[in-house]
Amino acid sequence: xxxxxxxxxxxxCVSLAMPASAHRAWLLPSATVLSDTGSWITVDAAVSDSLxxxxxVPMRLTGVGAEPAGRERGAKGAPAATGATKREARAAQQxxxxxxPGGDARRRPxxxxxxxxxxxxxxxxPQNGAIGKFRSTFDIPLEKAGTYKLAVVGGGLTAxxxxxxxxxxxxxxxxxxxxxxPADAEDVKVTEQQRRLETFVTxxxxxxxxxxxxxxxxxxxxxxxxNDLFAGEAAKFRxxxxxxxxxxxxxxxxxxxIRYRDSINEMNxxxxxxxxxxxxxxxAGMYWMEAVVEDDNAQMPNAKxxxxxxxxxxxxKP
Amino acid sequence: MRKLVTVGLSGIIAGPVLxxxxxxxxxxxxxxxxKLDVAEYHRPYVAAxxxxxxxxxxxxxxxxxxxxxxxxxGNKWLKDMRQWWRRAGRELDMPVxxxxxxxxxxxxxxxxxxxxxxxxxxxxxxxxELVVEAAREVGGRELxxxxxxxxAAEAFSGSAQGKDELGVVALEIKP
Numbered sequence: 001x002x003x004x005x006x007x008x009x010x011x012x013c014v015s016l017a018m019p020a021s022a023h024r025a026w027l028l029p030s031a032t033v034l035s036d037t038g039s040w041i042t043v044d045a046a047v048s049d050s051l052x053x054x055x056x057v058p059m060r061l062t063g064v065g066a067e068p069a070g071r072e073r074g075a076k077g078a079p080a081a082t083g084a085t086k087r088e089a090r091a092a093q094q095x096x097x098x099x100x101p102g103g104d105a106r107r108r109p110x111x112x113x114x115x116x117x118x119x120x121x122x123x124x125x126p127q128n129g130a131i132g133k134f135r136s137t138f139d140i141p142l143e144k145a146g147t148y149k150l151a152v153v154g155g156g157l158t159a160x161x162x163x164x165x166x167x168x169x170x171x172x173x174x175x176x177x178x179x180x181x182p183a184d185a186e187d188v189k190v191t192e193q194q195r196r197l198e199t200f201v202t203x204x205x206x207x208x209x210x211x212x213x214x215x216x217x218x219x220x221x222x223x224x225x226x227n228d229l230f231a232g233e234a235a236k237f238r239x240x241x242x243x244x245x246x247x248x249x250x251x252x253x254x255x256x257x258i259r260y261r262d263s264i265n266e267m268n269x270x271x272x273x274x275x276x277x278x279x280x281x282x283x284a285g286m287y288w289m290e291a292v293v294e295d296d297n298a299q300m301p302n303a304k305x306x307x308x309x310x311x312x313x314x315x316x317k318p
Numbered sequence: 319m320r321k322l323v324t325v326g327l328s329g330i331i332a333g334p335v336l337x338x339x340x341x342x343x344x345x346x347x348x349x350x351x352x353k354l355d356v357a358e359y360h361r362p363y364v365a366a367x368x369x370x371x372x373x374x375x376x377x378x379x380x381x382x383x384x385x386x387x388x389x390x391x392g393n394k395w396l397k398d399m400r401q402w403w404r405r406a407g408r409e410l411d412m413p414v415x416x417x418x419x420x421x422x423x424x425x426x427x428x429x430x431x432x433x434x435x436x437x438x439x440x441x442x443x444x445x446x447e448l449v450v451e452a453a454r455e456v457g458g459r460e461l462x463x464x465x466x467x468x469x470a471a472e473a474f475s476g477s478a479q480g481k482d483e484l485g486v487v488a489l490e491i492k493p
Contacts, residue, residue: 033403036393205408228404317398 003033024061024254025310026288027150027199028052032227032314034203041140041201043126043150045114046135050258051288052277052312055136061114061152064129064138112154117210119146146207147227152197153217162184176302182234192298194218194307202227217245218307220292229315231284238275241293241307245275249291253279256286344433344492347379349450350485353424360455361421362483363395365402365428368437369447369463375406376446377379377437378414380429381434382421395489398453401461428484441468448476452483 028044039291044052116124142148157177159170163185166289172180178183181188194217198211206225213219220226224235239246254264269293271277281287290310298305347366359490366379381402384392393412397403412418416436431438446468453459460483470491477488 033397034394035396035403035407036390038389230404253471316404318401318404 002288007044008242014290020169021057023047023049024051024288024290025152025195026052026312027059027152027197028312029150029199029201031200031313032201032315034142034201035144035145037203039203040139041142042128042137042139043199044135044137045152048134050284051254053133053259054254056134058131058134058136059152060111060131061126061129061136061138062111064126064136065131074079092215112152115151115153116140117149117151119133119207119209119307121209126167136165140201142201142203143201145204146211147200147202147225149203150156150199152195154193154195155191155217156193157303158193159188159190163187168203177300190298190303192300192301192303192305192311194305196308197310199312200226213243215242217242218246218249218291218309219243220291220309220311226311226313229313230318231281231315232318234278234280236276236278239271239277239291239293239309240275241295241299245273246291246293247273249275249277249293251277251279251291255283255288256288281315284299287313287315330472331457343404345431345438346428346430346490347450348426348428348487348488348490349422350426350480351424351452352421352480352483352485356456356457358456360457360474361423362452362454362457363399363401363421364450364452364484365407366448366450367402367406368441369405369449371445372418373405373478377441378406378417379431379448381407381412382420383412383418384419384421386420394456395453395469398455398459399451400459400485401449443468446491448487449485450487451476452480454483458482462487465480466491468493 014041017030024293025047026045030042034041043052045060045061045064046054046056048054048056090099114126116126118124118267124140124141129138130136130284156171156173159177159181161168161170161181168185170181177190196217198220205227206227208225211222211226213221219240220239221240223237229235234293239251251269251271253267253269258264269277269279269280279289290308290312293307295307296307321372344486348438349364351364352364362382363384364380364382367375368379370376372479381396384476387391390412396407396412399407403474410417430442433439444467447468448464448466451459453460460480462480462484464487466474466476466489468491472493474491475489479486487491
């Protein structure tokens with residue numbers, strides 16, 4: 001019984017080949033408001049169903065940890081760290097290596113780029129990085145006063161097509177698209193994915209330098225500082241797409257702690273003509289906020305674009 | 319036997335302090351740190367300030383915290399006085415002379431302010447609230463408020479009773 005169920009489930013997952021989009025990806029900082037410089041925070045990064053619990057897969061980030069050896073499905077326990085497996089682990093950490101065809105790596109999304117910006121805009125490296133079964137984790141020393149931004153920016157292509165009467169789904173990059181979609185594929189529909197995932201941490205007085213948008217994809221242009229959020233108060237944000245106001249962006253806000261309640265309690269809103277949206281936090285806690293814009297402004301001809309922005313925000317008790 | 323001696327002694331010490339304080343005080347804020355029976359006790363961090371009608375800070379009165387720890391290690395818990403941190407603390411570079419002082423043991427602690435000296439010298443006439451917030455490591459946090467008018471036309475006294483982290487907070491103003 002157990003075996004037959006497994007065989008039903010596995011082909012379905014493989015054909016979708018995009019586990020991340022079915023779940024929520026998040027960064028969870030240990031604190032977002034700190035008194036002083038010289039403090040440290042630790043950050044968990046994961047993809048899961050339930051916020052903010054580690055129960056699905058770690059978020060693989062460049063520069064954070066080495067790939068544990070013996071991750072093949074069904075492998076019983078990790079083998080001893082021999083020279084060969086260490087080399088494999090290092091190879092798997094190289095950008096692009098995880099996307100190599102065949103085996104488990106084929107199924108797994110490639111490592112995503114993590115950038116940590118200090119209040120003065122300089123880039124700092126994550127420390128003590130590790131990848132576990134359910135989460136990645138890293139530390140950040142806060143040596144400068146002001147607001148830090150953590151950003152994970154990624155993207156790729158997804159496509160659906162019909163091959164000899166059979167529906168197919170595909171995921172990859174603009175490069176792999178050229179070679180992996182069969183020439184006789186029909187009804188090819190391509191969506192360009194643009195993802196940005198952020199969180200903010202402040203030591204001392206909140207500052208605004210790191211909040212400047214880059215002008216690429218969907219971004220948050222906060223009116224209310226993201227480390228100055230309080231229960232019962234309205235926070236105002238502006239959403240920008242390619243640096244311009246994103247009108248009609250769909251916003252979803254989900255409070256953490258889902259495990260201990262019956263309903264998700266999500267709040268929904270749509271940005272106005274100038275891209276503004278307002279959120280009133282019902283209570284203090286960690287929140288996951290996601291905005292989505294779908295349009296035709298893909299770089300690839302005849303493709304749709306799906307741009308998402310997600311942030312983990314801590315709301316304080318007044 | 320031992321207990322009796324202690325009570326007697328503290329009574330004697332309290333006497334002169336209270337008399338001395340009543341000499342020239344324009345404003346007296348008395349903050350009681352409650353005696354708590356807990357497994358792990360740390361003295362609370364306590365901030366006192368004067369709030370405008372719009373919630374802004376009109377004057378910072380006092381911040382009790384571990385300001386003498388090396389490398390400003392005591393700063394870590396300043397943000398746990400959440401309201402003070404948001405309204406004033408994060409704008410300040412602690413320690414601040416005349417504002418910072420050490421944490422206090424359980425008991426009543428009067429602080430005197432003169433209308434001719436900072437921070438009251440610049441306080442404009444109007445409606446205000448005295449706000450006292452306490453936060454304790456491995457403990458809770460509490461905030462109490464006492465509304466008042468400045469300057470007082472006649473002698474004013476007000477008080478607020480804390481539930482957990484603060485005892486009685488009293489405000490006395492003499493014209």
